[in-house]
Amino acid sequence: MCRKRRDATALALAVTALVLAGAPAVGAPPTPAPSAAELGVGVRLLDAPVSRRDDPRAHQYIVDHVNPGTTIRRRIIVANPSPLRREFAVYPAAATVDKDEWTVAPARTANELSSWITVDHDHLNLNPEQEATVWATIRVPEDASVGERYAVIWAETAGRPDDGPIRAINRAGIRVYLSVGPGGEPPFDFTIGDIAGTRAPDGTAILTARVVNTGKRALDLDGTLSLTDGPDGLGKGPFKVEAPTLAIGATTNLEVPVGQHLPDGPWTATLELASGWTKRSATARVTFAPPGVTKPASDSDHSHIILVGGLATSALVLALLVGYARRQRRLTNQPVILRAWLPTPPFNRASDSR
Structure with a gap:
């Protein structure tokens, strides 16, 4: 069941809690709590559905869609990266997705999905740098209702009683996103909009x-x-974007910091986001000005200003000519013929047949 840990990427430090383990003996020197490195927990998922082999998210979490009455199994690696022999507890517990936040329940709080999950080894004793394989089984009842459910399969370790009066509890886990229902899988999709700079x-x-x-x-x-296409042709990035977990139908407002010394712009911003194999992108022209500060129009706006100004000037000149003509008729009681002088177009020799 156990073997040496081969891959440093297996390490996944997660939630740490501190609990009182009793007061120290009178006169005993204080014992420092163990460090996070000494209480590290490594977990990783080994299996992904055949239909999701190209989905990077399915290699990190258990993401699947099944019919009621289905049973699925996944292998999880639990590793001890600390320099000490440690005991690990492995168990499922509840989780929820509320708007734009993935929330885990405290301790071993259960929900419907976690009650469907069992593990073949719920306690492990691992030497330093050792790892073990745990099989997780999810049995979906025949009468399960349609919908997506969430849980976590945790690996947890705690400081030993002789570590001191404060014991650290550290756990890391694999998220479970399980959709239940007949037929094909419900779609993944999202939109990106209202891109702006501030x-x-x-x-x-x-x-x-x-x-x-x-x-x-x-x-x-x-x-x-x-x-791209910034002042003097400058370009910056790409910058890494980390967005929250987003519930069904929920909206989130992303904020991506790009530095203090970046010129205001304008810039062409291209934002590319993905959730597993679902990818979307959006592009907009943005300026990074403080809120409430209006920037002068960019070069691309000058033609509009010139056109409006030219039309206003032409209308004013025409009104003056008409007013002058009417005044002259009243004074002389003679018809006055207005002639508009227009630029003579260039002589086109190619069309002159004479």
Whole structure:
């Protein structure tokens, strides 16, 4: 069951809690609590559905859609990266997605999905740098209702009683996103809009965007932001974008800081986001000005200003000519013929047949 840990990427430090383990003996020197490195927990998922082999999200979390009455199994690696032998507890517990936040329940709080999950080894004793394989089984009842459910399969370790009066509890887990229902899988989808630039009080340029989950599954979004066509042809990025977990039908307002010394612009901002294999992008022209500050129109707007100004001038000249003509008729009682002088077009020799 156990073998040496081969891959440093297996390490996944997560939630740490501190609990009192009793007061120290009178006169005993204080014992420092163990460090996070000594209480590290490594977890990783080994399996993904055949239909999701190209979905990077399905290699990180258990993401699946099944019919009622289905049983699925997944292998999870639990590793001990600490220099000490440790005991680990492995168990499922509840989780929820509320608007734009993934929330885990305290301790071993259960929900419907976690009650469907069992593990073949709920306690492990691992030597330093050792790892073990745990099989997690999810049995969906025949009468399960349609919908997506959330849970976490945790691996947890705690400090030993002789570590001191304060014991640290550290756990890391694999998220479970399980959709239940007949037929095909509900769609993943989202939109990106309202892209704009602003600045924080300390001068940091920030790109903002509105993301809406328009699909029927929760999303874990990340991606990149690139800035091009800036002042003097400058380009910046790509900048890494980390977005929250987004519930079905929920909206989040992204904020991507891009530095204090970035020129105001304008820039062409290209925002690319993905949740698994669902990818979307949006592009907009933005300026990073502080809130309430209006920037002069860019070069692309000058033609509009010139056109409006030219039309206003022409209307004024025409009104003056008409007024002058009417005044002359009243004074002389003679008809006055107005002639408009227009520029003579260039002589076209190619069309002159004479």
